Amino acid sequence: MTRPTGWGLIGASNVAREWIIDAIRAQPGGEVRAVLSSDEARGAAFAQAHGIASHTTSLQALLSRPDIDAVYISTNNSLHREQTIAAARAGKHVMCEKPLALSVEDATDMVQACNHARVVLATNHHLRNAATHIAMHGMIEDGRIGGLIAARVFHANFLAAALQGWRVNDQGGGVILDSTIHDIDTLRFLFDADPTSVFCMTQSGRLARDGIADGIMAVLRFPGDVLVQIHGGYTVPYAPGGIEIMGERGMIIGRDCMSQRPIGSVAVRTSDGEHEIQLKHHNLYHRAFELFTAAIHGGGRPAATGEDGVASLAIALALRESARTGREIGIKLP
Numbered sequence: 001m002t003r004p005t006g007w008g009l010i011g012a013s014n015v016a017r018e019w020i021i022d023a024i025r026a027q028p029g030g031e032v033r034a035v036l037s038s039d040e041a042r043g044a045a046f047a048q049a050h051g052i053a054s055h056t057t058s059l060q061a062l063l064s065r066p067d068i069d070a071v072y073i074s075t076n077n078s079l080h081r082e083q084t085i086a087a088a089r090a091g092k093h094v095m096c097e098k099p100l101a102l103s104v105e106d107a108t109d110m111v112q113a114c115n116h117a118r119v120v121l122a123t124n125h126h127l128r129n130a131a132t133h134i135a136m137h138g139m140i141e142d143g144r145i146g147g148l149i150a151a152r153v154f155h156a157n158f159l160a161a162a163l164q165g166w167r168v169n170d171q172g173g174g175v176i177l178d179s180t181i182h183d184i185d186t187l188r189f190l191f192d193a194d195p196t197s198v199f200c201m202t203q204s205g206r207l208a209r210d211g212i213a214d215g216i217m218a219v220l221r222f223p224g225d226v227l228v229q230i231h232g233g234y235t236v237p238y239a240p241g242g243i244e245i246m247g248e249r250g251m252i253i254g255r256d257c258m259s260q261r262p263i264g265s266v267a268v269r270t271s272d273g274e275h276e277i278q279l280k281h282h283n284l285y286h287r288a289f290e291l292f293t294a295a296i297h298g299g300g301r302p303a304a305t306g307e308d309g310v311a312s313l314a315i316a317l318a319l320r321e322s323a324r325t326g327r328e329i330g331i332k333l334p
């Protein structure tokens, strides 16, 4: 029998509107029961537009509802910590947006609060759920291209006008914490490893203000002397996204695979020539919420856990530190 899962949305956000309400409702028994907005009128309009029965401006009111089992947090990044800890204390499971917080200490507090309350904490690093990345992970694991040597990640695009708010004018934004953090998490997923050190240079001023990065180039060193290069940005209109992974016996080429949409292709190039891998695409967010729902009902784990969120944040902050100091930064994970 399907177990109902009652959800509260914390944040009347664009990502909730565009992807998450649908992903929750795609789960058997998944119901969005309330939305929290700091603004009464915005919350009311959001609830009405999306057929959500209830809205509130009070976090405590939302968290005290017994018909809410889990919350999805997609407020401004500076609010994630306080809202996650409050939800954990109220016994609610938490799917939190990335970056989990703005400091490793805050993110670690969130993981500890959820562990203490025995609720599931997941980080919405959606790219781990893409059919493309799952296929690439499998091929690396199977040794299809031999020992890894290097990789290149291409994840630069032009930020839509509607998104040119906190991402380009708030120190809690910038391309590293907003977008490159997904690349970092994807690499951690693909390689089943964390980088040991990073180096990064940033650009600013084409779209972002006050030194906030709107473009980056970074180099990450992974165990086994594997070097990875990332190009990320908000200011490049026509660049395709992708990942190339180079091994001793071949190369994996992921094209158009850094998208929120279920698109892209994967090819492998070896002494046999280049062959496209057959993929069955699925909605990335549906899979994230499917795994999360199973985890809260006692089966398995989310695609990206709270601990994954902490590690990917720590590495993203090391990129920022490298850009600030001009130094290579060693990675120390909590």
Ligand code: NDP
Binding pocket: 010, 011, 012, 013, 014, 015, 016, 036, 037, 038, 039, 042, 043, 073, 074, 075, 076, 077, 097, 098, 099, 124, 125, 126, 165, 166, 178, 260
């Ligand atoms: P939004 O800017 O749409 O929403 C963030 C907050 O801004 C909302 O909680 C809302 O506050 C407030 N807000 C929304 N609309 C308005 C408005 N018209 N005027 C004033 N305030 C407004 O953010 P995003 O949806 O782009 O991002 C939210 C979170 O999700 C971030 O942490 C981001 O990093 C993450 N994200 C993750 C993605 C993924 O694929 N994993 C994709 C996109 C974003 P209130 O709730 O109080 O109404």
